[in-house]
Amino acid sequence: MGESIYVTGTDTGVGKTVVSVALVAALRARGLDVAGMKPVASGCTFNGQVWCNTDALALQSATSPPVPEYALVNPFALPEPTAPEIAAALVDVQLTLQPIEHAYRALAGSHQAVVVEGVGGWMAPLAAGKDQAELARRLGPLPVVLVVGLRLGCINHARLSARAIIDDGLELVGWIGSAIDPELGWPEQTLEALRRELPVPCLGVVPNLGDRPDGAERYLDLTPWLGREAPAGPRG
Numbered sequence: 635m636g637e638s639i640y641v642t643g644t645d646t647g648v649g650k651t652v653v654s655v656a657l658v659a660a661l662r663a664r665g666l667d668v669a670g671m672k673p674v675a676s677g678c679t680f681n682g683q684v685w686c687n688t689d690a691l692a693l694q695s696a697t698s699p700p701v702p703e704y705a706l707v708n709p710f711a712l713p714e715p716t717a718p719e720i721a722a723a724l725v726d727v728q729l730t731l732q733p734i735e736h737a738y739r740a741l742a743g744s745h746q747a748v749v750v751e752g753v754g755g756w757m758a759p760l761a762a763g764k765d766q767a768e769l770a771r772r773l774g775p776l777p778v779v780l781v782v783g784l785r786l787g788c789i790n791h792a793r794l795s796a797r798a799i800i801d802d803g804l805e806l807v808g809w810i811g812s813a814i815d816p817e818l819g820w821p822e823q824t825l826e827a828l829r830r831e832l833p834v835p836c837l838g839v840v841p842n843l844g845d846r847p848d849g850a851e852r853y854l855d856l857t858p859w860l861g862r863e864a865p866a867g868p869r870g
């Protein structure tokens with residue numbers, strides 16, 4: 635389970651799903667059986683049987699066989715596209731960590747690694763008083779990767795996020811840029827500033843891939859993460 639990871643981002647809509655799917659593919663290319671997971675998804679549609687979310691479906695289809703049932707990939711499927719605590723309250727759901735841990739353990743039992751996509755940015759709570767840090771800790775602790783959506787303002791958001799993850803006592807193994815804004819001015823200089831200011835290595839920069847951002851794994855280099863000296867202690 636040394637290759638399992640928690641994927642967070644500088645905000646919502648910054649490329650976490652694009653990168654999470656790419657991480658599943660990149661780890662599979664290294665010969666591992668890998669599952670993707672989106673424990674809490676707000677913004678779901680009813681397919682006639684269950685509520686489901688496009689991020690979770692993308693992660694489920696990226697998963698190595700045996701493909702797990704949807705409820706393991708996404709234990710909390712909340713209809714409205716808003717903060718989880720609001721989305722949960724709207725359908726009278728109590729969001730707790732236990733069902734997420736149960737689903738994660740099941741995935742980790744059938745696969746060698748699990749890529750877990752978080753919700754929004756790092757400080758978006760899962761529920762009142764329940765931070766994502768608590769979940770990442772409980773699932774491992776899992777190491778964390780930060781997806782930086784490359785747009786104006788991302789240097790500040792990336793530095794704040796990195797500081798918060800490290801302050802929360804989690805291991806931040808690297809960051810990955812995703813070029814969500816094709817109009818961003820001075821992209822190379824922005825990347826240079828991110829490389830200089832962030833205290834962890836860059837594991838890749840996904841260029842703007844247009845309307846169908848598939849195949850992002852070819853822009854990742856996981857060596858600084860997987861080749862690192864892992865800290866002692868329990869791992870997810």
Ligand SMILES: Nc1ncnc2c1ncn2[C@@H]1O[C@H](COP(=O)(O)OP(=O)(O)OP(=O)(O)O)[C@@H](O)[C@H]1O
Nearest residue numbers: 646647648649650651652812813841842843844847
């Ligand atoms: N490198 C890229 N090239 C082109 N489009 C991209 C790229 N990265 C992300 N996008 C697009 O930006 C949008 C947001 O990306 P994505 O859904 O991965 O973000 P997210 O952080 O997972 O969002 P959420 O918080 O809703 O889970 C999507 O439409 C996605 O296709």
Ligand SMILES: C[C@H](N)[C@H](N)CCCCCC(=O)O
Nearest residue numbers: 646676677715716717754758
């Ligand atoms: C609906 C959206 N795509 C995400 N699933 C939820 C983002 C929650 C962000 C909460 C916040 O930080 O204000």
Ligand SMILES: [Mg+2]
Nearest residue numbers: 650651689751
């Ligand atoms: Mg997503």
